Amino acid sequence: MASIFPPYLKAGDRIGIVCPAGFMAAERIVPCVNTLKSWGFRVKIGKTVGGVSSNYFSGTDEERLEDLQEMLDDEDLSAILCGRGGYGLSRIIDQVSFKKFRKSPKWILGYSDICLLHAHIYSNFEIATAHSPMAGAFMDAVPGDPYIGSIRSLLLGEKLHYSCDPHPFNRKGEVEGTLMGGNLTLLAHTVGGSSDFKTKGLILFIEDIWEYLYNIDRMLFQLKSAGKFQKPAAIIVGSFSELKDTERPFGQNAYEIIRDILSAYEYPVCYGFPVGHVKENFALKCGAEYRLKVGKDKVVLEEIQ
Amino acid sequence: MKRKRFLGSLLGSPLLAAAAFPDETSRQSRISEADNWRIPPYLKPGDTIGITCPAGYLTESEVQPAIILLKSWGFNIRIGKTVGDRDFSFGGKDQERMADMQEMLDDPSVQAIMCGRGGYGMIRIIDQLDFRKFVEKPKWVVGFSDITIFHAHLNHQYRIASIHSKMCNSFPDHPELLEKGQWESILSIQTALIGKQIEYPVTYDAANRPGLGQGILGGGNLRTLENLAGTASDLKTEGMILFVEDVGEYLYSIDRMFYSLKRTGKLDKLSGLLIGAFRVKPDDPGDEFGKSVYNIVMEQVANYHYPVCFNFPVGHQKINYALKCGVRHELNISTEKVVFREV
Numbered sequence: 001m002a003s004i005f006p007p008y009l010k011a012g013d014r015i016g017i018v019c020p021a022g023f024m025a026a027e028r029i030v031p032c033v034n035t036l037k038s039w040g041f042r043v044k045i046g047k048t049v050g051g052v053s054s055n056y057f058s059g060t061d062e063e064r065l066e067d068l069q070e071m072l073d074d075e076d077l078s079a080i081l082c083g084r085g086g087y088g089l090s091r092i093i094d095q096v097s098f099k100k101f102r103k104s105p106k107w108i109l110g111y112s113d114i115c116l117l118h119a120h121i122y123s124n125f126e127i128a129t130a131h132s133p134m135a136g137a138f139m140d141a142v143p144g145d146p147y148i149g150s151i152r153s154l155l156l157g158e159k160l161h162y163s164c165d166p167h168p169f170n171r172k173g174e175v176e177g178t179l180m181g182g183n184l185t186l187l188a189h190t191v192g193g194s195s196d197f198k199t200k201g202l203i204l205f206i207e208d209i210w211e212y213l214y215n216i217d218r219m220l221f222q223l224k225s226a227g228k229f230q231k232p233a234a235i236i237v238g239s240f241s242e243l244k245d246t247e248r249p250f251g252q253n254a255y256e257i258i259r260d261i262l263s264a265y266e267y268p269v270c271y272g273f274p275v276g277h278v279k280e281n282f283a284l285k286c287g288a289e290y291r292l293k294v295g296k297d298k299v300v301l302e303e304i305q
Numbered sequence: 306m307k308r309k310r311f312l313g314s315l316l317g318s319p320l321l322a323a324a325a326f327p328d329e330t331s332r333q334s335r336i337s338e339a340d341n342w343r344i345p346p347y348l349k350p351g352d353t354i355g356i357t358c359p360a361g362y363l364t365e366s367e368v369q370p371a372i373i374l375l376k377s378w379g380f381n382i383r384i385g386k387t388v389g390d391r392d393f394s395f396g397g398k399d400q401e402r403m404a405d406m407q408e409m410l411d412d413p414s415v416q417a418i419m420c421g422r423g424g425y426g427m428i429r430i431i432d433q434l435d436f437r438k439f440v441e442k443p444k445w446v447v448g449f450s451d452i453t454i455f456h457a458h459l460n461h462q463y464r465i466a467s468i469h470s471k472m473c474n475s476f477p478d479h480p481e482l483l484e485k486g487q488w489e490s491i492l493s494i495q496t497a498l499i500g501k502q503i504e505y506p507v508t509y510d511a512a513n514r515p516g517l518g519q520g521i522l523g524g525g526n527l528r529t530l531e532n533l534a535g536t537a538s539d540l541k542t543e544g545m546i547l548f549v550e551d552v553g554e555y556l557y558s559i560d561r562m563f564y565s566l567k568r569t570g571k572l573d574k575l576s577g578l579l580i581g582a583f584r585v586k587p588d589d590p591g592d593e594f595g596k597s598v599y600n601i602v603m604e605q606v607a608n609y610h611y612p613v614c615f616n617f618p619v620g621h622q623k624i625n626y627a628l629k630c631g632v633r634h635e636l637n638i639s640t641e642k643v644v645f646r647e648v
Contacts, residue, residue, distance in 0.1 A: 022592075023592075054593075054595070055593050055594060055595030056557060056588070056592050056593060056594045056595055057595070086557075087557040087558075087560070087561060090560075090561055090564040090565075090568070091560070091564060094568070188531075188532055188534075189531070189561060189564075189565055191534045191535035191569075192534035192535040192539060192568075192569040193534070193565070193568035193569045194568060195568070196535070214394070214425040215528075217425070217429070218425065218428055218529075218532050219532055221428040221429055221532075222428070222532040222533065222534070222535065222536055225428070225432055225535070225536035225537060225538070226534070226535030226536050227535075228535075246394055248361070248362070248393065248394040249393055249394065250393060250394055251392070251393030251394065251395075252393075
């Protein structure tokens with residue numbers, strides 16, 4: 001089913017920056033604010049950015065909830081860009097009111113912990129969101145960085161079109177479907193709850209960081225057993241970075257684990273797609289229709305409609 | 306076993322109704338009247354315990370202390386093919402671990418199955434196991450940590466009781482060197498297997514929430530339970546006295562796991578909550594989580610009224626008493642003590 005698309009942005013529109021999860025120092029968003037302004041947007045900085053919190057979170061649950069709620073409800077905002085992920089949305093998501101947001105949707109941008117928001121909004125309201133680098137990523141970006149640039153393209157409503165090199169594990173094919181997915185740990189976390197979504201017909205993408213290899217394996221088996229790998233149109237495997245191994249080695253790397261689990265199915269799969277906790281992390285529209293071509297010489301993911 | 310047939314066997318054996326031990330002549334599993342859970346026949350001397358490694362690997366020498374002790378309790382031992390086998394961290398390839406577990410489940414001469422160790426691997430084979438013969442003739446399955454999956458599977462699919470306890474890799478070379486609680490934890494496996502009533506000393510913790518609750522016992526390793534959501538082994542917790550424990554996780558991950566339990570409806574209808582050992586991974590500098598396990602738990606249960614017990618003797622630690630999952634227990638927490646017992 002086609003998703004509802006928030007209006008794309010034009011020069012002069014305003015973007016809010018909020019930290020619904022982990023803490024972020026105020027100075028870390030400066031490059032982001034400058035870049036957004038150079039793109040012609042106005043910026044509103046939420047109270048949770050560089051807050052007074054002394055612990056892991058960017059504020060208490062109440063403060064983070066209030067800031068996110070204010071951003072969702074603010075009619076003068078056209079998009080909300082999260083400062084960073086970390087952990088924390090699980091604690092507030094069931095208290096967020098999406099009433100005004102549903103009436104006048106706006107783009108929500110982020111990834112990692114923010115995947116819970118994407119999954120929740122897709123599953124409950126079928127409104128498109130943006131899986132993209134966050135404010136922190138602007139710090140290390142060089143001028144003309146294509147990954148940061150993809151955020152601008154997304155916001156302005158350009159049709160997104162990405163390609164990458166083939167990987168030996170790829171399973172070739174061409175499909176069309178709704179793009180959805182994100183961080184594997186967060187996807188596993190949503191299963192069985194109110195943010196869980198059906199994967200039938202989806203171009204499903206996954207990525208993760210810092211997990212033990214056996215936990216990657218365990219979460220994939222959970223998704224498999226929960227039927228999530230049964231009928232997607234295709235699967236895009238992003239980066240699985242900085243993974244850990246046990247004293248007795250697991251014996252497979254993440255891509256080998258995924259290849260083995262997906263060997264039971266026949267749909268196209270591509271590996272090494274530029275999405276994840278790495279610099280190579282293109283903005284993707286969750287809930288939008290895409291065509292994925294996994295070919296011999298290259299992989300192309302392009303938005304259709 | 307059908308309830309009707311069970312009642313018939315009761316009528317034929319009037320003494321049984323009053324006996325604390327199960328019917329030893331028919332060797333049939335019992336049905337717990339109130340809950341419709343089935344309890345495998347308890348063991349008697351001469352019965353056979355099969356040892357298998359459905360998850361991590363265990364060497365043949367590592368299993369020897371368990372063999373010696375289990376034999377001293379009067380049981381025969383059958384060693385599975387996966388003991389001493391190894392495929393990286395696993396006790397053999399998926400197919401081999403599955404076949405070994407299947408053989409143990411199906412073998413009528415095996416009355417209980419003890420897992421060699423936990424580690425990781427049960428989720429890779431649980432959906433391929435054929436439970437038909439096991440369901441006809443249930444037997445005790447013993448283990449914890451990764452074996453939580455097996456207990457949860459029996460909870461979700463078959464309502465057959467099983468034993469959450471230390472495994473072969475925890476049996477000591479020199480029992481005389483063990484601390485009291487550690488040795489008692491090993492002995493509690495025997496107590497559970499032969500069908501003596503369970504009642505454990507629980508150290509009183511001032512953080513406890515007093516109350517009285519009665520329900521089927523279930524639970525296990527928290528991370529393992531989180532990743533069973535949506536699967537055919539997803540724990541059904543309504544009315545349950547739930548116990549959880551974990552090791553080596555960051556506090557923020559533990560918080561996320563409790564939110565998983567909450568968001569999948571596993572915390573709202575409990576009869577009691579037992580918080581076992583949580584040996585957490587220290588926060589990274591600058592990323593202090595700011596909440597203890599106690600804070601995390603109490604936030605989750607603030608809206609409910611069931612008793613909550615901290616410092617419960619279960620988990621990846623020396624004191625880890627055998628618990629009968631699927632059996633009705635009572636948890637009574639007053640302002641100065643905790644009574645936890647099988648009813």
